[in-house]
Amino acid sequence: MRNQLSFLIAGICITGLSFQGCKPKNSASAVNSDAASKVYVAPGKYDEFYNFVSGGFSGQMSVYGLPSGRLLRVVPIFSVDPEKGWGYSEETKPMLNTSHGFVPWDDQHHLDLSQTNGEIDGRWIFANANNTPRVARVDLTTFRTSEIIELPNSAGNHSSPFITENTEYVVAGTRFSVPPDDANGDVPINTYRKNFKGYISFISVGKEDGNMEIAFQLKCPGVNFDLSHAGKGKSHGWFFFTCYNSEQANTLLEVNASQRDKDFIMAVNWKKAEEYLKAGKGRKQSVRYAHNKYDEKTHTATSEIRTEVTVLDVAELKDIVYFMPCPKSPHGCDVDPTGEYIVGSGKLAALVPVFSFTKMLKAIEDKSYAGDYEGIPVLKYESVLHGEVKKPGLGPLHTEFDGRGNAYTTFFVSSEVVKWRISDLQILDRVPTYYSVGHLCIPGGDSRKPNGKYLIAYNKITKDRYLPTGPELAQSAQLYDISGDKMQLILDFPTIGEPHYAQAVEASKIRDKSVKFFKIEENMNKYVTKGEAESKVVRTGNRVDVYMTCIRSHFAPDNIEGVFAGDEVYFHVTNLEQDWDVPHGFAIKGADNGELLIMPGETQTLKWIAEKPGMFPFYCTDFCSALHQEMQGYIRISPAGSKVPLLFSTGKNMPAADTSAPVARK
Amino acid sequence: MKKTILMLAISAAFYACGGGAGTNVEPTTGAASTEPTTTASGNPSYDPNRGEGKFTKVDVPANLDKAMADKGEKTFQVKCASCHKTTDEKLVGPGWKGVTSRHSAEWIMNFITNTDAMLNKDPKAQAQLEICLVRMPNQNLADDDARSLYEYMRENDGVK
Numbered sequence: 109m110r111n112q113l114s115f116l117i118a119g120i121c122i123t124g125l126s127f128q129g130c131k132p133k134n135s136a137s138a139v140n141s142d143a144a145s146k147v148y149v150a151p152g153k154y155d156e157f158y159n160f161v162s163g164g165f166s167g168q169m170s171v172y173g174l175p176s177g178r179l180l181r182v183v184p185i186f187s188v189d190p191e192k193g194w195g196y197s198e199e200t201k202p203m204l205n206t207s208h209g210f211v212p213w214d215d216q217h218h219l220d221l222s223q224t225n226g227e228i229d230g231r232w233i234f235a236n237a238n239n240t241p242r243v244a245r246v247d248l249t250t251f252r253t254s255e256i257i258e259l260p261n262s263a264g265n266h267s268s269p270f271i272t273e274n275t276e277y278v279v280a281g282t283r284f285s286v287p288p289d290d291a292n293g294d295v296p297i298n299t300y301r302k303n304f305k306g307y308i309s310f311i312s313v314g315k316e317d318g319n320m321e322i323a324f325q326l327k328c329p330g331v332n333f334d335l336s337h338a339g340k341g342k343s344h345g346w347f348f349f350t351c352y353n354s355e356q357a358n359t360l361l362e363v364n365a366s367q368r369d370k371d372f373i374m375a376v377n378w379k380k381a382e383e384y385l386k387a388g389k390g391r392k393q394s395v396r397y398a399h400n401k402y403d404e405k406t407h408t409a410t411s412e413i414r415t416e417v418t419v420l421d422v423a424e425l426k427d428i429v430y431f432m433p434c435p436k437s438p439h440g441c442d443v444d445p446t447g448e449y450i451v452g453s454g455k456l457a458a459l460v461p462v463f464s465f466t467k468m469l470k471a472i473e474d475k476s477y478a479g480d481y482e483g484i485p486v487l488k489y490e491s492v493l494h495g496e497v498k499k500p501g502l503g504p505l506h507t508e509f510d511g512r513g514n515a516y517t518t519f520f521v522s523s524e525v526v527k528w529r530i531s532d533l534q535i536l537d538r539v540p541t542y543y544s545v546g547h548l549c550i551p552g553g554d555s556r557k558p559n560g561k562y563l564i565a566y567n568k569i570t571k572d573r574y575l576p577t578g579p580e581l582a583q584s585a586q587l588y589d590i591s592g593d594k595m596q597l598i599l600d601f602p603t604i605g606e607p608h609y610a611q612a613v614e615a616s617k618i619r620d621k622s623v624k625f626f627k628i629e630e631n632m633n634k635y636v637t638k639g640e641a642e643s644k645v646v647r648t649g650n651r652v653d654v655y656m657t658c659i660r661s662h663f664a665p666d667n668i669e670g671v672f673a674g675d676e677v678y679f680h681v682t683n684l685e686q687d688w689d690v691p692h693g694f695a696i697k698g699a700d701n702g703e704l705l706i707m708p709g710e711t712q713t714l715k716w717i718a719e720k721p722g723m724f725p726f727y728c729t730d731f732c733s734a735l736h737q738e739m740q741g742y743i744r745i746s747p748a749g750s751k752v753p754l755l756f757s758t759g760k761n762m763p764a765a766d767t768s769a770p771v772a773r774k
Numbered sequence: 775m776k777k778t779i780l781m782l783a784i785s786a787a788f789y790a791c792g793g794g795a796g797t798n799v800e801p802t803t804g805a806a807s808t809e810p811t812t813t814a815s816g817n818p819s820y821d822p823n824r825g826e827g828k829f830t831k832v833d834v835p836a837n838l839d840k841a842m843a844d845k846g847e848k849t850f851q852v853k854c855a856s857c858h859k860t861t862d863e864k865l866v867g868p869g870w871k872g873v874t875s876r877h878s879a880e881w882i883m884n885f886i887t888n889t890d891a892m893l894n895k896d897p898k899a900q901a902q903l904e905i906c907l908v909r910m911p912n913q914n915l916a917d918d919d920a921r922s923l924y925e926y927m928r929e930n931d932g933v934k
Binding site for chain 2: 625627628629638639640641642657659660661662664684685686687690733734735759
């Protein structure tokens with residue numbers, strides 16, 4: 109992958125595109141002298157924007173401040189995070205449950221912030237998991253994953269988690285077409301055309317609580333669905349998905365899925381789909397998928413396996429789906445702030461087609477069809493086209509908008525961002541990226557109200573941008589000031605995992621809603637300990653439940669005896685603090701999972717097997733006070749079957765067996 | 775404006791020019807509000823008997839309100855007992871015996887609801903911090919929780 113830098117340089121030289129020179133500019137020529145002041149955020153000052161960045165193969169989401177590029181937090185979503193106990197504490201384990209059992213990792217590509225009337229409302233951010241198809245909802249008052257829903261009939265959930273303009277739905281489209289879950293999947297791979305189908309999921313989102321349910325799935329022809337964006341404003345009610353591999357190849361897609369001159373953008377009339385659903389046209393299909401929710405009152409996640417989904421067949425039910433021809437394996441599918449223009453980016457195309465929603469409606473009305481594809485009408489390219497951006501660059505991928513009538517498209521192969529005007533499709537400016545840019549982000553850049561101050565490019569190749577760190581390098585992000593006519597590079601910053609799509613929003617939409625601690629009075633955890641007087645240790649067979657409290661700076665109990673080798677010990681640790689930024693940690697020697705980080709007012713549980721007789725210390729891992737290093741305790745493990753009584757205490761030396769005081773020796 | 779900042783940044787390399795350069799810098803928005811830390815001596819209007827906080831005058835009847843004291847005890851068990859004993863023995867923080875005669879009702883209720891500000895300012899609170907070395911956590915008590923805790927302290931000090 110990284111070897112493509114040389115390919116990139118060669119590509120630029122050969123094609124002789126309209127920008128000057130043949131070698132990539134270095135930072136000296138690309139950065140103006142006032143860049144530093146534009147990104148300088150003084151100590152103690154806040155950034156102007158939150159930037160939520162997908163973590164790719166890390167499975168997590170990182171949160172940066174802009175314009176400083178400072179990393180503020182990594183939010184665990186689809187991958188376990190022993191640092192935070194995510195997927196290790198008993199309370200969070202169910203969040204990673206799937207129909208395949210506990211899955212500790214995924215590949216997280218795209219994020220979308222919730223919207224109301226097409227504007228970012230700062231309530232939630234949605235995230236997709238590619239590998240084991242899922243969609244997550246992260247609550248932006250706690251910056252914690254609240255809900256994860258699995259997707260049946262899917263494989264490689266890529267065109268997700270894009271939302272409609274009032275967050276009515278979040279969508280998920282399968283990258284791999286596969287035999288449906290209720291069909292026999294044990295078929296020859298080369299029966300793709302016969303047996304493989306592509307499913308698109310519409311997940312409804314509760315208006316108040318954000319609760320996600322799979323409202324319906326669309327059964328579509330077997331192709332690869334790639335990216336999507338909802339219509340907005342005039343095109344609200346429609347959703348657009350790019351698809352490639354209309355050749356329906358099942359091997360060497362690099363060649364075999366690049367045969368046809370045009371693939372498609374699939375336009376979905378989801379309002380129509382809703383009508384069919386209401387009229388009972390859906391078919392109930394037997395499936396299995398997990399629906400996991402984290403409850404902030406019990407501080408506990410639950411996982412439920414669902415067994416049914418409603419499917420609408422788009423070939424049978426007319427008027428839901430139309431195909432718009434789009435050149436050469438389209439990737440990005442981006443709708444401008446007015447909702448009129450849909451930009452498709454063919455990865456192998458030498459132009460960027462822009463489709464008109466108004467023309468599309470007219471073409472449908474006039475039945476201006478070029479034919480059909482597996483029973484779905486294919487509209488005539490010319491009748492739906494607004495126009496083409498000519499000679500824009502090489503390898504167009506993604507487009508965002510500034511709200512001033514301009515679009516910004518990334519070019520992977522020629523490593524640049526190109527600014528062009530939507531109305532007349534004229535190219536206005538181009539800047540290099542370092543190197544091979546994938547996604548880009550403008551705050552609100554896929555909403556009806558972009559804030560066209562900054563643009564961030566997320567690059568796939570880093571090469572010489574940072575101090576070398578061995579073969580693997582952090583992927584670079586680059587910040588551009590786009591407030592003027594010309595784009596200006598002002599900052600590089602490293603990212604975690606591999607960033608794909610990102611979102612950014614004015615900090616004011618989120619900042620003041622942040623939860624500072626959980627009220628201990630409202631803690632409904634089954635194992636909560638509300639005050640040291642309630643702390644206790646309870647044995648049930650070989651299960652030992654430790655009801656423990658912590659506060660600066662001690663645990664109660666901190667001496668535990670009468671636990672035997674082979675016992676399963678559950679440390680239910682309640683943090684009694686009621687102030688911001690005072691989590692306590694809990695770690696115990698030999699634990700084969702992670703630690704706990706317990707937020708103020710919260711209860712979290714670590715399961716620990718008493719492996720063998722001996723003395724096992726535990727301590728607080730999160731520096732909490734001047735006496736943090738004193739925040740510790742012991743659990744004594746005796747051989748199975750021994751007669752040591754169950755004892756637990758804090759501040760009492762019980763049993764007072766050792767009466768000799770320590771003496772200083774000479 | 776931006777050039778000025780750059781100049782200031784450059785000049786900062788030559789002069790140790792205090793904290794002035796960072797103020798009023800674009801493009802930041804709201805900043806973390808930091809309480810000015812003024813000492814008792816730097817703020818002559820400070821009333822060390824009342825402390826600092828929302829409570830200016832607490833009506834304390836002669837007799838104990840038993841129901842209120844019971845409610846206070848419940849809060850004590852959840853939010854206070856980890857660090858305070860009801861005797862005069864110090865645990866993490868000082869024992870509670872006699873606390874209502876050492877401090878006014880206003881001082882106590884302000885201290886337990888406005889802990890950080892008081893620890894930064896109040897001479898008696900600071901003296902106690904030097905002994906205990908653990909800053910008392912702000913336990914985010916509601917006003918009526920603070921009042922019922924005070925009633926429980928009175929009961930603990932023998933008020934009938």
